[in-house]
Amino acid sequence: MHVFLTGELNVGKSTIIKKILETSGMNADGFITYWKAEPGGARRLYLSSYPPDAYGAQKAVLAEDLDGLHTPLDIMTNVFNSTGAQILGQSGKGDLVIMDEIGVFELEAELFLHAIMAHVYGDVPILGVLKAKALNTGFVKGITGQANVRVVEVTAGNRNGLAQSILAMF
Numbered sequence: 001m002h003v004f005l006t007g008e009l010n011v012g013k014s015t016i017i018k019k020i021l022e023t024s025g026m027n028a029d030g031f032i033t034y035w036k037a038e039p040g041g042a043r044r045l046y047l048s049s050y051p052p053d054a055y056g057a058q059k060a061v062l063a064e065d066l067d068g069l070h071t072p073l074d075i076m077t078n079v080f081n082s083t084g085a086q087i088l089g090q091s092g093k094g095d096l097v098i099m100d101e102i103g104v105f106e107l108e109a110e111l112f113l114h115a116i117m118a119h120v121y122g123d124v125p126i127l128g129v130l131k132a133k134a135l136n137t138g139f140v141k142g143i144t145g146q147a148n149v150r151v152v153e154v155t156a157g158n159r160n161g162l163a164q165s166i167l168a169m170f
Contacts, residue, residue: 001169002126004102004143005162006135007154013129014100016154019163020127021098026170028127029091030098031084033062042066045105047079049087050098058083063105080109088115092124096170099128104137113139120146125170 005013014032021028032050035043045063052059060083064074084106091097097119106112119126120143130151134140144151150169154162 002120002128002146002149003166003169004099004126004128004130004149004151005154005166006130006132006151007159008132011154011156012159013154016159016163016166017098017100017127017129020167021096023163024167024170026096027094028096028098029094030096030100030126030128031087031091032098032100047084047087049090050100058087075105077106077109080106080112082111084109085111085115088112088119092119092122095125097124097126097128099126101129101131102140102143103131103134107134107137107139117142120149127166127170 005016007013020026028050030050031047033045033047035045037043043065044061045065046059047062048059060076060079062076062079066074088097099116099119102116130140130143135144143149152162152166
């Protein structure tokens with residue numbers, strides 16, 4: 001079973017994944033993404049291996065918001081195809097593959113998308129996040145349309161009890 005969380009921005013999707021990993025004792029690998037504020041108001045979106053020290057601590061900048069105004073973002077598709085695909089190619093050796101998060105930035109990164117789908121078609125369970133804005137894209141519909149995929153919407157009203165019920169799915 002593969003479980004993907006979705007929901008509004010900052011509702012707690014990544015926090016639920018962290019809680020599951022902290023309490024389950026499951027051996028997980030995969031990737032995470034996160035924004036980091038930089039000096040001068042810029043923000044950068046990073047792609048990192050999970051756990052952070054896996055595979056030689058791979059980390060790379062995926063997108064830059066140089067003025068802090070969110071437009072235009074400089075999206076680095078080549079990073080998805082190099083670092084992202086490499087991380088996923090080395091993932092799947094444990095109990096769970098983490099994919100936090102799949103959105104719209106990577107839709108032109110064919111190697112990365114292929115690496116994601118290789119895991120979706122695989123046997124190692126996935127715990128991931130699907131960005132709400134990406135749910136209607138062809139690629140994400142290709143994920144959610146698989147019989148072994150369950151999508152769980154996280155809301156402010158249900159987030160506190162979700163970790164245990166999601167863990168029970170594995």
